[in-house]
Amino acid sequence: MNGFLLAFAILTVAAVTMTGTSIPEQANSVLQFFQKNESTFLVFLNSEKDTCLGTLIHKQWVLTAAHCFLPFLEMEIDILDEDFQKRMESLRPMLTVPHPSFKQDSAEHDIVLIKLTHPLKLNDQVKLAALPSPTTDRRMNNCTVFGWGWSWQNSEVKPDVKIKQTVSCFSNEYCEDSPIGKMPVKITENMFCAGLSLESKHTCKEVLAIPILCQNQLQGILSWSEGCVLRGDIGYYTKVSRYTDWIHRVISAY
Numbered sequence: 001m002n003g004f005l006l007a008f009a010i011l012t013v014a015a016v017t018m019t020g021t022s023i024p025e026q027a028n029s030v031l032q033f034f035q036k037n038e039s040t041f042l043v044f045l046n047s048e049k050d051t052c053l054g055t056l057i058h059k060q061w062v063l064t065a066a067h068c069f070l071p072f073l074e075m076e077i078d079i080l081d082e083d084f085q086k087r088m089e090s091l092r093p094m095l096t097v098p099h100p101s102f103k104q105d106s107a108e109h110d111i112v113l114i115k116l117t118h119p120l121k122l123n124d125q126v127k128l129a130a131l132p133s134p135t136t137d138r139r140m141n142n143c144t145v146f147g148w149g150w151s152w153q154n155s156e157v158k159p160d161v162k163i164k165q166t167v168s169c170f171s172n173e174y175c176e177d178s179p180i181g182k183m184p185v186k187i188t189e190n191m192f193c194a195g196l197s198l199e200s201k202h203t204c205k206e207v208l209a210i211p212i213l214c215q216n217q218l219q220g221i222l223s224w225s226e227g228c229v230l231r232g233d234i235g236y237y238t239k240v241s242r243y244t245d246w247i248h249r250v251i252s253a254y
Contacts, residue, residue: 041129042146043091044076044207046158052209053147055129055218059119061251065209065221065238066102066112075114077126092117097250099243108188110223110238113250129211129218132241140169140214143194145222147210147230159207163230167212169194175234190242192220196232204228212237 043054043062047070054062054075062075075091098112120126144166148159175193187193194212210229212220220237227233240247 040077040125041127042077042148042162042211044074044148044159045070045209046074046076048072051159051207053207053211054114054209055211055221056120056126057129057131057218057247058251059122059128060116062114062116063218063221063240063247064112064114065223066098066110067104067107067223068112068209070096077120091120095254097254099246107223107236107238108190109243111221111240111243113247115254129213130216131244131247132217132219134241134244140192140194140219143167143169143212143214143219145194145210145212145229145235147207149204149206149228149230165196165230165232167194167196167229167232169214170198170234174198175236187236190239191223191236192239193234193236194220195227195229195234198234200231200233201226202228202231202233204231206230210235 041056043056045052045054045062045064045068049069049071052064052068052070054064056077057063073093075093077091094115094117096112096114099109102109102111122128144164146164147162149161149163150159151161170193172187172191172193175198176187177198204227206228208222210222211218212222212235218240220240222229222235223238225233225235227235229235
């Protein structure tokens with residue numbers, strides 16, 4: 001497991017929320033791991049309360065879930081230096097821009113942008129996740145969720161393993177009929193559900209606001225799940241294509 005220990009780059013800011021419970025050796029049940037030298041677009045968002053993921057969509061902008069409340073935030077990204085050694089790079093936020101229609105008691109419009117004070121240097125290790133076209137509203141295939149989890153039961157330890165899991169997208173109606181658990185809010189056209197099976201539900205601890213990429217485009221940000229999406233359980237995602245125009249407007253305005 002040591003080969004998957006993460007080195008991070010730290011910052012302090014304001015703002016994240018999430019839930020989860022631990023399970024030992026979570027990584028043993030997942031077949032796909034990040035390679036040591038694989039490029040990343042993931043930013044670790046750790047607050048004094050909870051932990052979420054951010055997705056790098058621009059050299060100066062990170063996208064995450066608006067329900068993530070981030071008091072005393074630390075932002076970290078693991079990168080390699082010229083000697084291919086893990087090192088920490090400090091990130092500093094300039095501002096956060098939640099979607100104007102988001103409300104804490106709803107999963108609708110669960111999306112927020114964080115602008116970094118300085119742009120990141122993009123290279124073979126640090127890359128951007130591509131945004132989908134605003135017109136993308138078809139059945140999505142070849143989807144993968146990317147995230148970090150814990151390999152032992154200790155909430156005080158930072159997540160020590162990066163995992164990626166291939167999943168399938170289901171119709172919202174199909175997920176609403178899942179025998180495992182019911183979405184506590186209405187699933188709208190701005191959301192979609194994905195996973196391996198509607199019949200499974202695991203207990204684990206994993207970083208939330210996990211991104212899902214389909215055909216190499218960022219199609220969703222995890223908004224809600226009762227299980228463990230990195231083990232194939234159903235997750236409900238904010239449909240990024242519905243917000244691509246808003247994202248571009250915010251980046252242009254700020």
